[in-house]
Amino acid sequence: SQKIEQNSEALNIQEGKTATLTCNYTNYSPAYLQWYRQDPGRGPVFLLLIRENEKEKRKERLKVTFDTTLKQSLFHITASQPADSATYLCALEEGGGNKLTFGTGTQLKVEL
Amino acid sequence: GAVVSQHPSRVICKSGTSVKIECRSLDFQATTMFWYRQFPKKSLMLMATSNEGSKATYEQGVEKDKFLINHASLTLSTLTVTSAHPEDSSFYICSASSAGSSTDTQYFGPGTRLTVL
Numbered sequence: 130s131q132k133i134e135q136n137s138e139a140l141n142i143q144e145g146k147t148a149t150l151t152c153n154y155t156n157y158s159p160a161y162l163q164w165y166r167q168d169p170g171r172g173p174v175f176l177l178l179i180r181e182n183e184k185e186k187r188k189e190r191l192k193v194t195f196d197t198t199l200k201q202s203l204f205h206i207t208a209s210q211p212a213d214s215a216t217y218l219c220a221l222e223e224g225g226g227n228k229l230t231f232g233t234g235t236q237l238k239v240e241l
Numbered sequence: 242g243a244v245v246s247q248h249p250s251r252v253i254c255k256s257g258t259s260v261k262i263e264c265r266s267l268d269f270q271a272t273t274m275f276w277y278r279q280f281p282k283k284s285l286m287l288m289a290t291s292n293e294g295s296k297a298t299y300e301q302g303v304e305k306d307k308f309l310i311n312h313a314s315l316t317l318s319t320l321t322v323t324s325a326h327p328e329d330s331s332f333y334i335c336s337a338s339s340a341g342s343s344t345d346t347q348y349f350g351p352g353t354r355l356t357v358l
Binding site: 163165170171172173178218227230231232233234 | 247273275283284286287332346347348
C-alpha cells in the first residue's frame with residue numbers, strides 16, 4: 130500500500146542549529162515533492178518544490194534533497210530560529226492533475 | 242501574490258443543518274481548486290478536486306451528496322456540508338492552482354473550523 134512517513138515525534142533543537150526533517154515514501158513514483166509549513170489553526174504555506182530529476186533545491190535558509198532511489202526527501206533549515214517552530218508537511222504529486230498526498234507532518238520546536 | 246481566502250474562518254452549527262464554506266483566489270485565476278479535511282494531529286486528506294465549470298471529482302469514501310462542491314467561476318469555489326453531524330466537525334482547507342502556472346504549486350486558504358453540536 131502507498132505510504133508517506135514523516136517523523137511522528139516532535140523535533141526539538143536549539144536556536145542556530147540545523148534542523149533536518151525526513152520524508153520517506155513507499156509505492157509512489159512522484160513527479161515532484163513539495164514541503165509546506167503549517168502553523169496551528171492555519172492552512173499550509175508552500176515552501177519548496179523539487180522535481181524527480183532534481184537532487185537538491187535551496188531557498189534562503191532552506192534546503193531540500195530528493196533521492197528517488199531511496200524514496201526519501203530531506204528538509205533542512207539552517208541557522209534555525211524560534212520563528213521556524215511549526216509543523217512541516219511533505220506532499221507528493223503523482224499521476225498528473227496536481228493532486229497532492231500529504232504526510233502526517235513533523236512538529237519542529239526551536240528553543241532559545 | 243497568490244492569496245487564497247476562506248469564509249467563514251469558524252462556524253458552529255446544530256446537527257442536521259447545512260453549512261456553506263467559500264474559497265476565493267484573490268489575485269489570480271484558479272482553474273482548479275482542491276478541498277481538504279484535517280482532523281486534530283492528522284494530515285490533510287483530499288476530499289475532492291474542483292475544476293471551474295465542471296463537476297467535482299471526489300476521492301474514494303467521500304460522499305458527493307453530503308459534501309456539495311460548486312466551482313462557478315475562476316475565483317470562487319464553495320463546499321456545502323449538508324445535514325451536518327458531529328462527526329463532520331473538522332478543519333476544512335481549500336487550495337487553488339494558478340491557471341498557467343509553471344510551478345504546479347497549490348496555494349492554501351487559512352482554513353475553516355467547523356463544529357457541529
